[in-house]
Structure formats: structure tokens, C-alpha cells
Amino acid sequence: MKIKRRTSASEGRVSSTIAAPTSVENSNFTHLVADIAWFGMALAATSRFLTIYAIRVGATPEQLSLLAALPGIALLFATGFSGWWRRHYSTSVKALLWPGLGQRLMFLLPAFTPFFPSHWQPIWLIAAITLTHIPTAVSGAIFVTMMGEAVSQPRMNTLLSHRSLALNVAIGFGALAFGIMLEHLPFPYNYQLMFFLSFVVAIVSMWHVGSVRVIFPSPVTIPVAKVNEVKRSGSIWSSTSVMPVIITAFLTHAAFFSIISITPLHMVKNLGADEGFMMLFSIAELGAGALVATLTHHVIRRIGTRGLISFAMAGTALSAVIFATATRLEFTLLAGAISGASWTAAASVGLWSLFYERVSKEEADRASVAQQQAIALGIFVGPLIGGLLESVNISLPIILLMGAAIRLFVGFIMRWDIVSLIYPLATTKPSSALDGSSGGE
Numbered sequence: 459m460k461i462k463r464r465t466s467a468s469e470g471r472v473s474s475t476i477a478a479p480t481s482v483e484n485s486n487f488t489h490l491v492a493d494i495a496w497f498g499m500a501l502a503a504t505s506r507f508l509t510i511y512a513i514r515v516g517a518t519p520e521q522l523s524l525l526a527a528l529p530g531i532a533l534l535f536a537t538g539f540s541g542w543w544r545r546h547y548s549t550s551v552k553a554l555l556w557p558g559l560g561q562r563l564m565f566l567l568p569a570f571t572p573f574f575p576s577h578w579q580p581i582w583l584i585a586a587i588t589l590t591h592i593p594t595a596v597s598g599a600i601f602v603t604m605m606g607e608a609v610s611q612p613r614m615n616t617l618l619s620h621r622s623l624a625l626n627v628a629i630g631f632g633a634l635a636f637g638i639m640l641e642h643l644p645f646p647y648n649y650q651l652m653f654f655l656s657f658v659v660a661i662v663s664m665w666h667v668g669s670v671r672v673i674f675p676s677p678v679t680i681p682v683a684k685v686n687e688v689k690r691s692g693s694i695w696s697s698t699s700v701m702p703v704i705i706t707a708f709l710t711h712a713a714f715f716s717i718i719s720i721t722p723l724h725m726v727k728n729l730g731a732d733e734g735f736m737m738l739f740s741i742a743e744l745g746a747g748a749l750v751a752t753l754t755h756h757v758i759r760r761i762g763t764r765g766l767i768s769f770a771m772a773g774t775a776l777s778a779v780i781f782a783t784a785t786r787l788e789f790t791l792l793a794g795a796i797s798g799a800s801w802t803a804a805a806s807v808g809l810w811s812l813f814y815e816r817v818s819k820e821e822a823d824r825a826s827v828a829q830q831q832a833i834a835l836g837i838f839v840g841p842l843i844g845g846l847l848e849s850v851n852i853s854l855p856i857i858l859l860m861g862a863a864i865r866l867f868v869g870f871i872m873r874w875d876i877v878s879l880i881y882p883l884a885t886t887k888p889s890s891a892l893d894g895s896s897g898g899e
Contacts, residue, residue, distance in 0.1 A: 482673055486608040487617060489666040495624040496663035500565050502632025503656035504587070506740045507640065508568065509722045510733060511649050515571060517580035519723060523845025525584050526719040529591040530838030536595035537830040541823065543596050549672050550604035557600070558667055560593025562660040569653035572646045595830060602826035606814065607672045614814045615755045615807075622751035622806035626798070630744035632656070637737025700825050703816050704832045706872065707809050710767065711836025713868040714774055714801060716843040717861030721781055724854040729787045742791045743798030747806075750799040754807040763815060764872055767808040771869030773800030778862035782855040 512525055547553035567586035574582045609617050636656075640648045725731040731739070757766050773796050780793035817825045843864075847857045 482671055483609060483613070486670050486673070487613065487620075489669045490605065490608065490617060491620050491624050493663045493666035494621045495628045496659055496666065498625040498628030499632035499635075500562070500656035500660035500663070501625075502629045502636055502740070503565055503652050504568075505629060506633045506736060507636060507649070507652065507733065508583070508587070509719065510726065510736055511568070511571075512580055512583055513723070513726055514645065514649075515579040515583070516576065517583070519719075519848050520845060521580045521584065522719045522723060523841045523848070525580075525587060526715065526841035527838050527845070528584060528588040529594075530715075530834045530836070530841075532588050532591040533595040533598070533834030534831055534838060536592040537599050537827055537834060540596045540599035540827055540830075544600055544603075544823070549675075550600050550607060551668065551670050551672060553600050554597055554604065554667055555664075557593040557597035558664050561590060561597050562657060562664060564590035564594070565653055565660050566657040567653075569650045569657075572650065595834065599827045599830045601667075602810075602813070602829065603823055604670065604672070606822055607674045608670050610674065611814065615758060615811055618807050618810055619751050619755045622754070622802055623748050625806065626744040626747035626751060626802060630741050630748065632659075633737055633740035633744065637733055637740070640733040641737075699816055699818075700821055700828070703812055703825075704828050706767065706812065707829050708832040708836045709868045709871065710771060710804055710809065711833050712840040712843075713771065713836075713861075713865045714805070715837050715840025716864050717778060717858055718844070719841050720844045720848065720854055720857050720861070721778075724781065724858065725787070725790060728854060729784065729790065731787055731790075735787055739791060739794045743794035745798070746795035747798035747802035750803050751807065754803050754811075757803070758807075758811060763808055763812045767804050767812070768869045768873035770800040770804035770808060771865050771872060773797070774804070775862040775865035775869065776800075778858050778865060782858035782862070 509522060509525070512522060517525065543557065544550065544553045564587055567590065568583055570586075571579050571582055605617070606614070636652045639652060642648075643651065722731070722736075725736075725739075754766060761769075777793040777797035777800065780796070781790060784790050784793065813825070813829055844857055844861065847860065848854070852860075
């Protein structure tokens with residue numbers, strides 16, 4: 459198979475022809491989908507039940523906000539080391555081994571929570587999840603580049619859709635299995651077994667990552683024009699083509715995560731949700747996400763990536779309104795389905811489709827670091843907003859409605875591509891904050 463990559467001179471990229479066996483790319487495609495499927499089953503433990511577990515061991519609302527926010531700050535600062543780490547290995551796949559294993563400890567360490575005194579248990583959970591996000595940050599930035607090296611650009615949207623579908627189905631399956639186990643085994647042994655099994659499953663996903671073969675390596679040399687541009691700018695954050703993508707990643711995550719810890723708190727304290735209901739809720743949420751994942755690449759063809767992200771953020775706002783006004787738990791199943799479908803479209807497909815559309819191959823390494831840092835900052839800032847509102851005794855439904863307004867506003871910004879219009883006018887020199895090259899690029 460011959461894969462040709464041609465780009466205009468205005469993009470500063472070099473035309474090239476790369477020969478790659480179809481069988482190798484197909485194998486990479488399969489491994490990347492299998493990786494996220496196995497990882498998704500493990501992720502059900504932390505994404506579906508970790509907050510409930512924290513509540514069970516006595517976490518306060520402030521500690522729940524920290525549990526959601528502090529991993530973001532760990533991602534923010536640790537992502538910069540990915541470039542330094544990557545240069546110690548011959549390929550991006552080899553560079554992923556140790557950070558990938560460290561990342562998967564997030565599933566194992568919570569199993570040790572009952573061994574701590576009761577007042578230390580919430581603190582241990584916060585520390586365990588936060589510390590494991592340091593290797594997660596390094597792994598995440600390198601993984602973005604590795605995907606572009608393993609699968610050709612024409613197949614990227616299809617890969618993203620397949621991975622999103624596999625992720626949602628796998629999390630749903632994991633939530634069902636773990637939910638049944640949590641319901642029938644005594645506390646806290648049920649949670650300990652769940653975390654241990656999720657770690658074992660996550661190791662299987664790591665094997666699939668290690669089986670990927672690089673066939674489209676990122677260029678080692680940079681064209682002269684690009685070298686001059688880098689010398690002038692000194693930072694990926696000065697690029698008027700990349701920066702709007704990075705800002706989009708930050709705004710969407712900050713808006714979505716602003717009420718990420720408030721929602722389950724409201725469901726447990728005000729509506730009486732337990733592990734059994736959270737299992738049903740997860741199936742509704744993830745089933746809708748899986749369905750939407752099969753359609754997103756068709757939607758992108760019709761309304762574009764920005765349009766997809768905009769409507770998806772509006773969907774997350776609608777779900778927050780339903781959560782806030784629901785008087786019975788059954789109504790939250792509809793909210794969960796809308797939220798799952800919308801966030802899958804926005805984050806799992808939309809944001810990364812936008813990244814691969816607008817970021818050149820020469821900028822991919824540094825831009826992936828900046829993208830991960832922006833996401834991390836959003837994950838850190840968002841929960842602090844909800845935590846701050848809760849700390850001043852605003853009722854949980856009102857906080858959910860305020861979160862809905864924030865999400866809708868971000869959707870409006872995405873719809874009209876306001877970031878791309880404003881950024882070239884608002885900046886005249888590169889910003890040194892959150893420099894994507896801080897890891898030694």
C-alpha cells in the first residue's frame with residue numbers, strides 16, 4: 459500500500475511518500491482498539507465506583523473535589539517530562555512501557571485503602587490516584603504521537619470512532635460485572651477485589667500497546683523554514699494553528715469537570731443512589747456513548763469537527779439540567795445517557811479529530827504535550843469550581859444548573875469558532891506559561 463502525504467507550502471510541510479504494508483497497519487489498528495477495550499474494563503473501577511467508594515470511607519465534599527482535581531495538576535506538571543523521556547528510547551512504543559505500567563497502578567493502589575486508619579483512608583485514595591497520574595501524563599503525551607505513527611491519517615477518524623465505541627462498551631461491561639460483585643460481596647473486600655481484578659485486566663491492555671509497530675515515524679529533522687519559526691516563537695503556544703486546538707481542549711474539560719464530583723454526590727445524598735443503581739446508570743451512560751461512537755465520523759462529514767464539539771457540549775449542559783431537576787433516580791438514567799453520548803462525541807472523538815486535522819506532523823510531538831497539559835489544567839480547574847460553590851453552601855441542584863450554564867457557554871464558543879477568531883488578534887508574542895516544550899523539547 460502506498461500512502462501519500464501532500465501539504466501546501468503555507469503549512470510548511472514536506473511532500474513525502476511512505477510505503478507501509480497493509481497488514482502491519484491493520485494489525486496496529488486492531489491492537490489499538492483492543493488496548494482501549496481492555497483498559498476500559500479496568501477503567502470502570504475508577505470512573506464508575508471510585509467516588510462512591512470515597513463516600514463510603516468518609517470523604518468530605520472538599521476531599522471529593524480534591525480527588526477529582528489533583529490528578530489534573532499532576533498531569534499538568536508531569537506532561538512536560540514526556541519529551542525528555544521519549545528521547546531515551548528508539549521508538550515511541552518502547553518509551554510507553556514504564557509510564558504505561560505506572561499508570562496502571564491507579565487500579566491497584568486503592569485496594570490497600572482498608573489497611574489505613576479510617577481518617578487516613580480518603581487521603582490515601584487522593585494520594586494514590588494523584589501520584590499515578592504522573593506516569594499517566596508522560597504516557598498520554600507519547601501515546602498521542604504513537605497513534606499517528608501507527609495508523610495513517612485517512613484512517614484516523616475511523617480509529618478514533620472504533621476506540622471510542624470499544625471504550626464505552628468495555629466500561630459498560632466492566633461496570634456491570636463490578637456492580638454485581640460489589641452488591642453481593644461484603645464491604646470492603648468487594649472493592650479490594652474489584653481494584654485487583656481491574657489491575658490485571660489493565661496489564662492485558664499494556665500488552666496490546668507493546669505489540670504496536672511504528673510505520674509512520676515522526677520526522678527527525680525539521681525543515682529550515684520550521685526551524686526559523688521555532689527560533690522566533692520558542693513555544694508551540696504561539697502557533698495560531700495549534701493554539702485554538704489547545705484552548706478548545708482546556709475549555710471543554712474545565713466546563714465538563716466543573717460538576718463532575720457534584721453529580722454523584724447529589725445522586726447519593728439527595729436521591730439515594732447505591733452501587734446497584736450506579737451499575738444501571740453506567741450502562742445507560744456508556745451504552746449511549748457506544749451508540750454515538752459509531753456515528754461520529756458520519757456527523758463530522760456533515761457538520762465538521764467544531765460543529766460536533768459544539769452540539770456535544772450543549773448535550774452535556776442538557777444532562778446537567780436533568781440531573782438538577784430530577785426528583786427520582788429513574789430520571790437520572792436519561793441524563794446519564796445524554797451525558798455519555800455527548801461527552802464521548804466531544805472528548806473521545808471531537809477533540810482528537812480536531813488535533814489530527816490541524817496539527818502538522820512536525821508539530822505533533824510538542825503539540826501533543828501542550829494538548830495534554832491543557833486537558834490536565836481543565837481537569838484541575840473544573841472540579842475546583844464546583845468545590846468552591848459547594849463550600850459556600852450553595853445547594854447541589856443550583857450548582858448543577860450553574861455547571862449547565864458553563865457548558866452551554868463553551869458550546870456556543872465552539873459553534874462559532876470564536877477562539878480561532880480571537881487568538882490571532884489577542885496575542886502578539888509567545889507566552890511562556892505552560893510551554894509544551896518544557897520537557898526539554
